[in-house]
Amino acid sequence: xTKEYYKNYYHLERNHWWFVVRLEILKQELQxxxxxxxxxxxxxKLKILNxxxxxxxxxxxxxxxxxxxxxxxxxxCADFVRKxxxxxxxxxxxxxxxFEENSFDLxxxxxVIEHVKDDKKAVLEMNRVCKKxxxxxxxxxxxxxxxxxxxxxxxHFKRYKMNEIxxxxxxxxxxxxxxxSFKILKKTYFNSFLFIPIWLFRKLNFLxxxxxxxxxxxxxxxxxxENYFLDSILKGIFRIEKNILQKNISFPFGVSLLxxxxxx
Numbered sequence: 001x002t003k004e005y006y007k008n009y010y011h012l013e014r015n016h017w018w019f020v021v022r023l024e025i026l027k028q029e030l031q032x033x034x035x036x037x038x039x040x041x042x043x044x045k046l047k048i049l050n051x052x053x054x055x056x057x058x059x060x061x062x063x064x065x066x067x068x069x070x071x072x073x074x075x076x077c078a079d080f081v082r083k084x085x086x087x088x089x090x091x092x093x094x095x096x097x098x099f100e101e102n103s104f105d106l107x108x109x110x111x112v113i114e115h116v117k118d119d120k121k122a123v124l125e126m127n128r129v130c131k132k133x134x135x136x137x138x139x140x141x142x143x144x145x146x147x148x149x150x151x152x153x154x155x156h157f158k159r160y161k162m163n164e165i166x167x168x169x170x171x172x173x174x175x176x177x178x179x180x181s182f183k184i185l186k187k188t189y190f191n192s193f194l195f196i197p198i199w200l201f202r203k204l205n206f207l208x209x210x211x212x213x214x215x216x217x218x219x220x221x222x223x224x225x226e227n228y229f230l231d232s233i234l235k236g237i238f239r240i241e242k243n244i245l246q247k248n249i250s251f252p253f254g255v256s257l258l259x260x261x262x263x264x
Contacts, residue, residue: 002076003076003080006055006076006077006080007080009054009055010055010056010080010084013054013055013056013057014057015231016231017231017234017235017238018191018234018238019057020235021235021238021239021241021242022139022190022191022256023057023058023061024239024242025190025241025242025245025258026058026061026110026137026139026258027061027064028242028245028246029137029186029245029258029260030062030065030106030137032186032246032248033135033185033186033260034046034065034106034135045066045067046065046066046067046104046105046106047066047067047069047103047104047105047106048062048065048066048067048068048069048104048105048106048107048108049068049069049071049097049099049103049104049106049107049108049129050062050068050069050070050071050108050110051071051094051097051107051108051109051112051126052071052072052073052094052109052110052111052112052115053070053071053072053081053089054072054077055077055080055081055084056070056081056084056085056087056089058108058110059085059087060085062106062108065106066105066106069088069090069099069104070087070088070089070090071089071090071091071092071094071097072089072090072091072092073091073092073093073094075091078090078091093116094109094112094113094116094122094125094126095116095118095121095122095125096125097125097126097128097129099129100129101128101129102129102130102131102132102134103129103130103131104129104130104131104134105131105134105135106130106134106135106136106137107126107129107130107134107135107136107137108136108137108138109122109126109137109138109139110137110138110139111139111140111141111256112138113138113140114140114141114151114156114157114158114159114160115154115155115156115157116157117157119157119158119168120168120171123168123169123171126138127169127263130263131263132263132264133262133263133264134262134263135185135260135261135262135263136182136260136261136263137258137259137260138165138258138259138260139256139257139258139259140159140160140165140256140257140259141156141159141160141255141256141257142159142160142161142189142253142254142255142256142257143159143160143161143253143255144158144159144161145199146159146198146199146202146255147159147202148202148205149205150202160257161257162187162189162257162259165187165257165259166184166187166259169182169259169261170182181264182261182262182263182264183261183262183264184259184260184261185260185261185262186250186258186259186260187250187257187258187259187260188245188250188251188254188257188258189250189251189252189253189254189255189256189257189258190241190245190251190254190255190256190257190258191238191241191254191255191256192241192251192252192253192254192255193237193238193240193241194234194237194238194255195253195254195255198255
């Protein structure tokens with residue numbers, strides 16, 4: 001990807017309705033699990049690893065919970081974030097994390113493991129660097145039926161169902177001879193209310209040659225044009241889900257999936 005691409009992505013991460021509300025949901029769920037229910041000001045100072053930081057917005061959010069180590073595979077992206085945000089970014093792969101065992105209280109990979117073929121190795125590495133009783137939080141795109149040009153140009157290998165993610169963590173526990181196991185703290189799909197229109201949009205996209213409907217990289221995000229009215233509507237719909245999730249209700253389907261575990 002080019003520097004120009006990351007300049008556009010930087011803007012999207014901070015303005016696009018999906019990125020904005022997804023970040024709000026992530027922060028909300030982290031607060032519920034990490035911060036004492038009896039004292040909302042009781043924020044522990046965690047050592048956090050954020051894998052695949054893109055243009056750094058999730059690292060900025062995670063900094064509210066502790067000291068964040070930001071890891072990015074793409075050299076151009078890492079260099080862009082260093083200069084733009086003036087933060088340290090380590091170049092590295094989720095398949096070979098450059099850290100010692102039991103190093104972090106919280107390990108995050110937001111929309112990352114779908115980018116690697118060996119997702120089992122990715123989860124094994126997150127488990128390796130996570131402390132005992134530490135936490136791992138991931139998000140991934142959900143349901144292969146939503147596969148589209150967007151997944152292809154973003155170099156995804158697959159989309160996931162909940163049982164596939166649960167199996168990934170179960171497999172890692174067995175691979176380590178049950179040395180570790182995981183307690184599920186939160187599992188839910190999200191972006192559920194817009195599932196059907198997004199599904200229809202993506203199926204229709206396959207009927208039209210992409211050169212006629214796609215510009216730039218070809219990602220769904222390239223279609224986004226700033227429209228305050230439409231953006232407000234989509235944010236409003238998505239935030240209804242955020243309020244429902246706040247009540248510890250989970251969704252049975254959605255465009256994305258959130259999985260939050262504790263290493264026992």
